[in-house]
Amino acid sequence: GAVVSQHPSRVICKSGTSVKIECRSLDFQATTMFWYRQFPKQSLMLMATSNEGSKATYEQGVEKDKFLINHASLTLSTLTVTSAHPEDSSFYICSARNRMNTEAFFGQGTRLTVV
């Protein structure tokens, strides 16, 4: 299947700093990318949907100024957690679909810990 690479896999940052997470589709063009957040022993919660070249669509309750999403190219989307707080500590996963919009492929996830 197609490969989606997410980086970094783990990051620890101090409160008040910003952290950028990258999501790349390695062997296909991803017209749509999704960012999820997952709490321990829970399923994935969709945060936002990004389409290449346009603004991301955020789910209700997700602060767009805190979770900045950029989808500048067909192979790269980034999520920046701004002014991070300990409650932002979580597992973040990206997903991508190709132009045919069929199967969804997921990155390896990023474990963010804010201290």
Next chain:
Amino acid sequence: KQEVTQIPAALSVPEGENLVLNCSFTDSAIYNLQWFRQDPGKGLTSLLLIQSSQREQTSGRLNASLDKSSGRSTLYIAASQPGDSATYLCAVTPSGSRLTFGEGTQLTVNP
């Protein structure tokens, strides 16, 4: 609003047993359904994708079925192995491109 339910929430079986995981969804107007596997602290690995026009898909020891009219899908795992231990998630794609996930079934296969 589409809702996806997975039963059971957790399952523990001895090695070699055949098992069935269940997934149900409330809105039958889906584009496709996917089964994923998630190991602890990892991302999701796509196992099987069933298009809305299909009834089942098979890959190795895995077989997934889809009954759109009743809003159900099953994932059958034959001859289970300890390496199959993971959380299994089903997700449906309604119209558009976003996925709606179930809560998952945590499977433990004991040697």
